[in-house]
Structure formats: structure tokens, C-alpha cells
Amino acid sequence: MTQPYPVKDLATTLAEQFPGAAEAAGDNCLLVRAASLLKVMAYLKGTAELDFAYLNYITAVDYYSYFEVVYQLTSLTHNHTIVVKTRCPGRNNLSVPSVTGMWQGADYQEREIYDLMGIGFKGHPNLKRLFLWDGFPGHPLRKDFQP
Amino acid sequence: MTTTEMMTFKTEPFVLNFGPVHPSTHGVYRMRATLDGEVILDIEPVMGYLHRGIEKLAEERTYSGFIPLTDRLDYISPMSNNLAYCLAVEKLAGIKIPERGDYLRVIMAELQRLANHCVAVGSFLNDCGAYYTPFMHAFREREKIVDLFDMVCGQRLTYNYMRIGGVSQDVPDEFLPALKKLIGQFDRFIDEYERFLKQNEILLARTKGVGVLSKETAINCGISGPVARASGVSFDLRKVDPYSVYDRFQFDIPVGEAGDSYDRYRIRIEEMRQSLLIIAQAVKGIPGGPVRADVPHIVRPPKGEAYGHLEAPKGELGFYVVSDDSIAPYRCHIRPTSLINLTALREMVKGWKVADLIAIFGSIDITMGEVDR
Numbered sequence: 001m002t003q004p005y006p007v008k009d010l011a012t013t014l015a016e017q018f019p020g021a022a023e024a025a026g027d028n029c030l031l032v033r034a035a036s037l038l039k040v041m042a043y044l045k046g047t048a049e050l051d052f053a054y055l056n057y058i059t060a061v062d063y064y065s066y067f068e069v070v071y072q073l074t075s076l077t078h079n080h081t082i083v084v085k086t087r088c089p090g091r092n093n094l095s096v097p098s099v100t101g102m103w104q105g106a107d108y109q110e111r112e113i114y115d116l117m118g119i120g121f122k123g124h125p126n127l128k129r130l131f132l133w134d135g136f137p138g139h140p141l142r143k144d145f146q147p
Numbered sequence: 148m149t150t151t152e153m154m155t156f157k158t159e160p161f162v163l164n165f166g167p168v169h170p171s172t173h174g175v176y177r178m179r180a181t182l183d184g185e186v187i188l189d190i191e192p193v194m195g196y197l198h199r200g201i202e203k204l205a206e207e208r209t210y211s212g213f214i215p216l217t218d219r220l221d222y223i224s225p226m227s228n229n230l231a232y233c234l235a236v237e238k239l240a241g242i243k244i245p246e247r248g249d250y251l252r253v254i255m256a257e258l259q260r261l262a263n264h265c266v267a268v269g270s271f272l273n274d275c276g277a278y279y280t281p282f283m284h285a286f287r288e289r290e291k292i293v294d295l296f297d298m299v300c301g302q303r304l305t306y307n308y309m310r311i312g313g314v315s316q317d318v319p320d321e322f323l324p325a326l327k328k329l330i331g332q333f334d335r336f337i338d339e340y341e342r343f344l345k346q347n348e349i350l351l352a353r354t355k356g357v358g359v360l361s362k363e364t365a366i367n368c369g370i371s372g373p374v375a376r377a378s379g380v381s382f383d384l385r386k387v388d389p390y391s392v393y394d395r396f397q398f399d400i401p402v403g404e405a406g407d408s409y410d411r412y413r414i415r416i417e418e419m420r421q422s423l424l425i426i427a428q429a430v431k432g433i434p435g436g437p438v439r440a441d442v443p444h445i446v447r448p449p450k451g452e453a454y455g456h457l458e459a460p461k462g463e464l465g466f467y468v469v470s471d472d473s474i475a476p477y478r479c480h481i482r483p484t485s486l487i488n489l490t491a492l493r494e495m496v497k498g499w500k501v502a503d504l505i506a507i508f509g510s511i512d513i514t515m516g517e518v519d520r
Binding site for chain 1 (some may be wrong): 248
């Protein structure tokens with residue numbers, strides 16, 4: 001069975017390495033500040049005993065006062081998994097750092113979120129709408145979208 | 148014109164448009180290929196021609212009301228989609244499935260894998276230039292599986308058979324004998340198929356060493372399923388994260404080495420044999436009893452979120468469902484296997500010829516319903 005990675009100790013280690021960057025949110029979820037996302041992700045991917053090499057998916061959820069971008073990572077060698085979340089408050093000019101530099105698989109998924117949720121990914125090499133055409137009004141997966 | 152003048156002729160790359168309506172793009176995939184003569188320099192995918200906003204539609208339906216829409220994602224293997232969604236909701240709501248329901252789910256999921264690989268292999272060989280003979284042979288076998296599904300749920304394409312808490316109804320009495328008969332026949336069909344194609348010189352020339360995907364790239368791109376396994380990534384959710392009752396069955400995970408189109412084809416053939424083994428064991432061990440837990444029609448999972456995933460015929464298919472304690476999902480994200488498996492296509496086709504582009508694309512096995520959603 002793929003085991004959920006216990007985040008409690010991990011959060012303590014991260015707090016020493018990158019103060020204020022991440023905190024535990026639930027048993028298997030790490031809540032990361034957007035500004036520190038790339039540092040934390042690089043740590044999760046690069047540390048041998050974590051080895052989160054496989055990015056399951058990226059998605060985003062609209063909670064009205066903020067958007068939550070959700071990443072799930074799995075280690076194929078240790079067979080454990082973790083959920084990483086980052087939040088961006090407000091509804092306009094939203095931006096989180098792109099993880100395409102670390103996982104190519106993020107390419108289309110980030111474009112999809114940009115297209116349907118309207119969250120920008122800083123550093124994405126080709127941030128264009130994926131499904132809808134340029135000039136489409138609004139972002140349909142937002143809760144306040146009016147067709 | 149002198150020879151020197153001819154030598155100084157300039158060539159320049161040009162753009163060739165494939166699709167969206169093109170027999171080899173498996174639906175409405177479109178790519179703009181930049182070519183130097185017949186050699187591919189780059190491709191740019193254009194998607195969205197089949198975008199129906201299924202994730203948004205989920206937010207306006209009850210939890211069980213969304214199941215018919217999952218059929219329309221990867222319409223080559225709807226049973227797997229049904230199951231993946233139900234697994235996610237059951238995880239969220241903490242529902243336990245009766246044993247017979249789990250066994251039926253495994254039987255259906257594996258039959259679906261056989262049917263999917265028939266289409267995948269058949270249309271791949273079509274793309275390689277073996278026009279319609281292997282395709283029709285594979286479709287003839289798929290037809291038998293579709294007949295079984297028809298017997299179970301009265302549908303041939305959009306099954307809507309799984310329910311939250313089990314399956315919609317028990318199988319009719321004639322189902323299991325018919326299934327046993329099919330298992331025997333199917334083995335013979337694979338042998339026959341293999342005899343014609345395994346060492347076929349044209350197929351080898353068209354696929355050996357073509358469109359190589361390295362192990363590192365496969366993992367980095369999040370590629371899963373037969374495509375990843377052909378590149379040597381031994382990752383199959385039935386083994387690494389067993390769901391339903393998969394931990395009770397003996398089977399192997401075929402893994403390739405070269406990561407070329409030929410290996411992707413071979414892995415699918417081997418997987419069909421393994422699926423037959425699983426089905427045979429499931430038929431032998433299927434218990435009696437109810438097929439569905441006592442779950443109300445309107446499910447109201449507690450506040451929270453869950454990610455349920457399974458090994459669909461094309462790779463990891465998952466549903467990320469968020470509940471706000473109402474009767475409809477607050478958010479339902481679908482992890483699209485086909486879309487993510489396409490990530491590496493650009494790298495795989497660079498430097499190959501136009502005809503190889505079609506063959507490499509065919510070897511990935513995608514469904515546009517799942518790419519565009």
C-alpha cells in the first residue's frame with residue numbers, strides 16, 4: 001500500500017531549514033507559503049529519504065476568499081505520498097511559482113488551471129489557455145463564473 | 148541553372164497542420180508540426196475541441212448523479228472511470244463495499260482492460276500501416292466483451308454500472324458461464340495475434356527503436372500505465388497501492404526496457420494475458436451475497452477531501468473530490484491519464500518522420516474525451 005507520509009516531523013525539519021515556509025495541515029498535508037513553494041518542492045524531490053519524484057496531479061479549488069493549489073507527490077522508491085497545498089488570497093492577478101522546472105508533467109496541468117481557474121504560474125515557459133480560446137471571457141471553474 | 152546555383156537553394160521549415168479531424172488523431176486532437184522536409188522539428192498540440200466542462204458539471208449534480216458523466220471521459224473504458232470516481236467518493240464518505248460487489252468490480256475492470264487494449268493495439272497497428280485487418284480482428288474480440296457488458300447493464304458503450312457502495316445490480320445467471328467461455332477463447336486469440344505480429348518484419352521496422360521514451364523522462368512527466376512500464380518504470384497501482392480486492396490475486400506486471408513503440412505494444416499484449424489470469428481467479432473465488440452496500444441515493448459525505456485512484460487501462464486515473472457537506476461535490480478534479488501521458492510526445496517525435504509521428508502517437512493510446520474533459 002502507498003503510505004501517507006507523516007508530515008509532523010517533516011514540518012519541524014522544514015521549519016528549521018526554511019523558517020516560516022511550511023506548516024502541517026492535517027496528517028498528510030503540508031501547507032506551503034507560495035513564495036517558498038519552489039524551495040520546499042526542491043527539498044521534497046531532492047532529499048533521498050523523501051524522494052518524491054512522481055507528481056500525481058496538480059489542481060486548484062476556489063474557496064471564494066482564497067484559491068488553493070493542490071499538488072500530490074509520490075515516491076516510487078519508498079512508496080509513500082504527500083499532499084502539498086499553497087494558497088493565494090484575492091481574486092485578481094493571482095500567481096504561484098511554476099513547478100515545470102522540476103516536473104515536466106506540470107506543463108499542461110498548470111496551463112489548464114490558468115485557463116479554467118485564472119491562476120497564473122510564474123516561470124511557466126508557455127502559459128497559454130489550454131482548452132478554451134484566447135479571449136474567452138472569464139474562467140469557468142471559478143465559483144462566481146457567469147456564462 | 149547551373150549546379151552551383153542549385154546547391155545554394157535555401158530550404159526552410161514549414162508548418163503542417165494535423166487534425167482536429169484526421170483519421171489518425173484518435174478523436175479531435177490537433178497538432179501543428181514544424182517540418183524540415185519530412186523530418187519533424189517540433190510539434191505544438193492544440194486541445195480543447197471536445198471540452199465539455201465535465202468538472203464544472205459535477206458541481207451541479209448529486210454524487211451519484213455524476214457517475215453517468217464519468218462514462219464520457221475515457222469512452223473506450225467507461226467501467227474504469229466509474230470505478231475510479233466511486234472509489235474516491237467511498238473514501239471520502241467511508242463506505243465499505245460487500246465482497247461480491249468488489250469481485251464484480253474487479254472482473255469488470257479487467258474485462259475493460261482487455262477491451263481497451265484491443266482498441267489500443269488494433270488502432271496502433273492501423274497507424275503503423277496495417278490497414279484494418281489487425282484492427283478488425285481485435286474489434287471482433289472486443290465485441291464479445293461488449294456483449295458481456297450488455298448482458299450485465301444493458302449498455303454497450305456508456306455502462307454506468309458502478310454505484311457508490313458497489314455495483315448497480317447483480318450479474319444474470321448466464322453471465323459467469325459466458326465469461327468462462329470467453330476466457331478460453333481469448334487466450335487463443337492472443338496467441339493467434341502474436342503469431343502474426345510478434346516477429347512481423349514490417350512491424351519491427353516501423354516500431355523497434357522508434358519514439359523512445361527514457362525512464363527518467365517518463366517519471367518526470369508523470370507518465371503512467373503501459374507507456375511508463377514500457378520504459379522500465381515498474382509502477383502499477385494494482386500492485387503498489389492495491390484497491391478493491393486486487394491484493395488477493397496472483398499476477399505479474401510486465402515491464403519493458405527499451406521504451407520504444409514496440410515495447411509499448413508488447414506490454415499491452417502481455418497485460419491482456421495477466422488480465423485473463425486475474426479474471427479467472429476472480430471467477431473462481433467470487434462469493435455470494437449482496438453486491439451493494441446500504442447507501443442512500445443521495446450521498447452526503449462529511450466535509451473534507453479525498454483522492455481516489457486506480458490503474459485504468461491507460462494509466463493512473465484519479466478523482467480529487469472536495470465535499471462541503473452538501474449533496475453535490477464542491478469540487479471534482481479528474482486526473483487525466485491521457486492528457487498527462489501526452490506531455491512527452493514532443494520529445495518522442497522530434498527527429499522522426501511524419502509517418503513515425505502517427506505511429507508514435509498511436510502507441511501512447513489516448514482518448515480525447517479524457518484529454519479535453
